Amino acid sequence: MANWPFRFVHASDFHLETPPFGVTEVPEHLRELFLEAAYLSAQRVFETALAEQVDFVVLSGDLVHCRRAGPRGPLFLLEQFERLAGRDIEVYWAGGRVDPPESWPPSLRLPANVHVFAKGRPEEWIVRHEDSPVARIVGASRSERERLAPAPFEPQEPGLFTIAVAHGQIDAQSPATSRVDYWALGGRHARATVSEAMPVVHYPGSPQGRQPDETGPHGCTLVRVDSERNVRLSSAATDVMRWRHERIAVEEQTTRASLDAQLDERMTRLAATSASTDQLVTWTIAGAGPLVRAIRRGPLAEELLARLRQRFGQGPPAIWSVAMSAEPPAAPPAPLRDQENIRGDFLRRIAQLANEPDELLRLESLLPADSVAGASAWLPEGDARRAVLREAAMLGIDLLSGEEPDS
Template identity: 45%
Template sequence: MSQPPLRFVHAGDLHLERPLTGVSEIPDQLREAFLEAPYLAAEQIFETALTEGADALLLSGDVVHLDKAGPRAIVFLLEQFRRLADHNIAVYWAGGQNDPVDAWPPTATLPSNVHRFPSGRVGNFEHKRRDQTIARIQGISRNPGQPVDDSGFHRDAKGLFTIGVAHGTAAAPGSEGDRVHYMALGGQHRRQTVDQSPGIAHYAGTPQGRTPDETGAFGCTVVSVDESGHVKTNFVAVDVVRWITETVELTAGAEVTTLLPQIDVRVNNLKAKHPDRDLLVTWRITGSGELLNQLRPGGLSDELIGQLRHMYGQKSPAVWSVAIECDEPLCVPGEWYDEETIRGDVLRQLRELEEDDAIPLDLEEFFPASLKGSPLAELARVSSADRSELLVAASKLGMDLMSLDDVEE
């Protein structure tokens, strides 16, 4: 049976209610971008559906948490749905954890091109083009806190191309797409194809990264199906602000005067690679040399961040430096550890703490008696995950302070 060509856009996890977070300081010129990025990225999804001449837009859940987003999100979505309706583009929307079917206010009537899937069971729609059914669209909305029941998904008995839409899946890894030809999944912010045979299962990811951990491009997926039923997916970036982690490696003898030109080259490369977008960059400094000892929060790192923000963060589009991270351990001459000095004592104690995880790092003992056992004391307890980072920071701070004493003398 020949399959009529089909094209659709798959998107999910729009999270209109979530602005960008995870930075210590937001510059005035980027404040609006932090708030508006989720809406601007979402708008580009609808624009992609129009530009591509899509038959349908598949929304695989967590489009919006209405209790947090408010009326603006309703107005925005209705406007975008109507834009698609004007071009005969259907919308198939499976609810996720944050947008169950009953969360949408009944007074905000959805256009007739928008189809919501029921919760608790798989719903079916026939997608038509000029009165001819060209695909079967199946989907299920989540009951918040409950797993998705995949058992109701099945390929069309007459051979029609069958699409499934759901926010997550209970299927075993590697079998997520077995029941349909294309499974449009949500609930994962990173784009990923998790099954390719006999059917394809794909997470489109979120259209806009929200935190420094969500680096790189985010967007939606354009899916094309040819006459033989062959599926081709194409990523379209729609994010308007992009998080980047850029690694700069230093060599022994490097100084600030050599580091800044290296960063300048990287900035220009990033602007060329990611044009027309504001970039939020975390600089990760690795390698060797004395300069690494000085790169710590509250020290040289903060001074450099200020310079970089002044140099590159005021333009449009901006390259805003979020942080400088340097996790390289302290590098000092070995003979310093043998000195009968305060510096030698500190280095030996730090080395002992680094080598023996059994030695507790309980800072609560330094609290006054009135604060011991209080909620504030919880902040003084160092987890095993934070131990190494804390010791590196303490060693650099200690050596930095001692070097200041030497200068004053």
């Protein structure tokens, strides 16, 4: 059945109540940007909808925690919704964790173009072009009690292109037999397309990365559906600051001048990737040698950061270096481990724990006697366990090596 082609913006997780975080110190010239980032990026979502002249906008939850954001949050959304109303663009909004429908201030009436899905049984709206129906939108706000199940979103009859709007995860198995063409999901802050084939299952992610590990561009998704019902997704970046993680490997003989040159080169490359967006870089220096030891123990990291901030951090666009740390080597140097001394014993024990991921670490006896009753010393699993053990090995080498210069 031929379909009227249409397009819409899919966005979620504005979290207007949460400014970016995870930085020990925000420099004066970036303070305003941190405070405004959540709003500026959300505003760009609406500007994308207007610029692309979309038929409608689908919002998959976690837009604003009204109490935490204060009056500015809902007033901002109201203003944006009214801009869309002025261009006859409808909005379909399914609430998530922080924005259940009942949390919206009753004194602020939503304009008629905004359809908020209730919790529980999904509700259905038909989008029309002139008088003919072009798409069906089935949505529900997140319910605390029930798991998100795909079955209630299934339309009774096939035919119309169907968009299901919800916040959360759907069972990866079930979409195969579904009559839903596009799952517009929210709740993940990183953009992700879980299924590209029909039905498409997509999370647009948050319009703005909030913390150092939310790296890369963030934005919303422009969805185009053609007359053969093919779906084409394109991402529109809306973030006003972008987090980066950069790793540089050095060797025993790497000099400070050569490390500086590598850092500068990486910075120049980052600057070229985006001429207009401020970027926040977390550095990891990996490998071995005196530079890595100096970053781990001494003031070198602060020195390098100060230089990078001064050269590249002022902008515009600013490329601000947030932090720098040394990545511990995968295994401590074998000669140290093979020595018959306390340090050797310690490193052999660490290696043993690393090789036996199921072995439990009993650390409770090491806690002070007056520590809270029932407190347990807990070691994570998998990659996190390996990282903790690597750190412990390096700390052991530092503390058990005395003043030997070459340890």
